Amino acid sequence: MSETSGGAVPAVRARRLWARRTAFNWRLFAVRFAAASVAILLTVLLVPGLGFTSWRWGEFGVVTVTYAVLAAVLKPILEFLALRFLVATFGLVVIAINAVVLFVLAQMLPQFVVYDRLWQLLLGGVVVGALGLVLETVLGATPPVLDTRAGS
Numbered sequence: 001m002s003e004t005s006g007g008a009v010p011a012v013r014a015r016r017l018w019a020r021r022t023a024f025n026w027r028l029f030a031v032r033f034a035a036a037s038v039a040i041l042l043t044v045l046l047v048p049g050l051g052f053t054s055w056r057w058g059e060f061g062v063v064t065v066t067y068a069v070l071a072a073v074l075k076p077i078l079e080f081l082a083l084r085f086l087v088a089t090f091g092l093v094v095i096a097i098n099a100v101v102l103f104v105l106a107q108m109l110p111q112f113v114v115y116d117r118l119w120q121l122l123l124g125g126v127v128v129g130a131l132g133l134v135l136e137t138v139l140g141a142t143p144p145v146l147d148t149r150a151g152s
Contacts (some may be wrong), residue, residue: 028141035135036071037064043102043128049116050102050124059112066109070101071132098125 040063044051052063078097079086086093099121106113106121115121136142 031139031141033068035132035139036068038135039128039131040064040067042131043124046127047120047124049120051114053112053114063109063112067105070105075101094129095125098129
């Protein structure tokens with residue numbers, strides 16, 4: 001593995017640069033919030049048995065804000081606590097973590113979010129995780145994989 005003039009591998013340099021640029025970036029927060037909002041909306045539309053009690057804008061706003069806060073606070077804590085299993089199962093534990101976040105959302109807001117069975121939460125965990133990943137990637141909220149200046 002070759003070192004660059006900065007003493008770090010290009011991908012490591014790119015990740016450090018990304019971390020510095022996004023430390024207090026309100027636009028990145030807005031993009032991630034929008035991605036979480038769209039992901040939870042599409043998940044409720046796609047997964048049978050998982051739904052909202054009504055489709056009023058105020059209630060949807062409360063659900064999306066609560067989900068965004070849970071995804072920002074609870075999900076990293078659960079991923080840290082399950083890190084050993086996360087590595088051992090090649091990331092399949094993330095589905096269970098997403099299902100737990102949806103369960104906590106449904107328990108915090110039972111008047112807005114409902115589900116029928118446990119398998120619907122697991123399927124919702126798959127869908128919300130995949131949609132969140134795709135939306136954040138498309139909208140540019142994920143760190144770069146390779147250094148854009150690798151040829152220079």
